[in-house]
Amino acid sequence: xxxxxxxxxxxxxxxxxxxxxxxxxxxxxxxxxxxxxxxxxxxxxxxxxxxxxxxxxxxxxxxxxxxxxxxxxxxxxxxxxxxxxxxxxxxxxxxxxxxxxxxxxxxxxxxxxxxxxxxxxxxxxxxxxxxxxxxxxxxxxxxxxxxxxxxxxxxx
Numbered sequence: 001x002x003x004x005x006x007x008x009x010x011x012x013x014x015x016x017x018x019x020x021x022x023x024x025x026x027x028x029x030x031x032x033x034x035x036x037x038x039x040x041x042x043x044x045x046x047x048x049x050x051x052x053x054x055x056x057x058x059x060x061x062x063x064x065x066x067x068x069x070x071x072x073x074x075x076x077x078x079x080x081x082x083x084x085x086x087x088x089x090x091x092x093x094x095x096x097x098x099x100x101x102x103x104x105x106x107x108x109x110x111x112x113x114x115x116x117x118x119x120x121x122x123x124x125x126x127x128x129x130x131x132x133x134x135x136x137x138x139x140x141x142x143x144x145x146x147x148x149x150x151x152x153x154x155x156x
Contacts, residue, residue, distance in 0.1 A: 005105050007136060011127045012103035016071065016093040019079040024069065024093055026131065033066040033156055034127040035149055037140070038106035040120040042074045042082035042092070046142050050122070053146035055088045065129075066153040071095055073107075073120055105138075126152055 005012075011034075015025040026034075037054060039047040054061075054068050061068055071093040072079070079092040093100075101107035106123045109116055122142075126135040126149060135152050137145070 005125070005133050005136060007133050009133050011125070011131050011133055012100070014095075014100040014103065016095050016100055017076050018094070019076060019083045019092040021076075024091055026127075029067055029127070030131065031129050033064070033129055033134075033153055035061065035066055035068045035124065035153065036104070036127065037068070037070050037122075037124040037149075038101055038104065038120050039070060039072050039122055042072055042078045043085065046122070047072070048082075048086060050140070050142045050145065051082070051088050051090075051092075052086055053142070054149075055086075055090050057146050057150050058089045060150055061153060064150065064153045064156075066126075066150075066156075069093055071100065071106075073098055073101065124149055126156070128156055 013026045015023050018024045068090045073095055076094045079094055083092055095101050098107045106121050108121050110119045122140045124137040124140055128134040134156055
């Protein structure tokens with residue numbers, strides 16, 4: 001991983017294109033809690049389950065004063081298709097340059113079937129209302145993850 005964020009550190013600023021057009025920046029969430037989950041690729045089994053889980057719990061996150069953003073290196077067109085196909089109720093950001101993913105430590109070496117390559121590392125970040133990293137989940141396992149993040153958001 002390029003960067004190692006720690007709990008309590010200031011969340012790295014970003015401005016990225018989103019599904020449906022427009023851009024989203026960290027500054028848009030000033031004074032609110034924010035969950036950013038980085039996922040490897042739109043419309044793959046694990047990423048789909050994770051996105052549906054966060055989308056399903058969106059109303060509960062809202063009650064906890066917490067917004068949710070999904071981010072991957074997929075182009076906006078792929079994010080649009082993914083969101084529509086699975087009726088996702090959250091914003092999906094596109095970081096094709098990997099700059100934001102690198103700043104959050106969610107871009108790095110991965111291996112599959114004996115091959116090593118660079119890619120998105122499934123990780124989640126809970127940012128408090130002051131713009132600081134409250135909690136980091138590196139190398140996420142999908143099952144039960146969104147509910148665990150929701151519990152942490154409620155505690156903030």
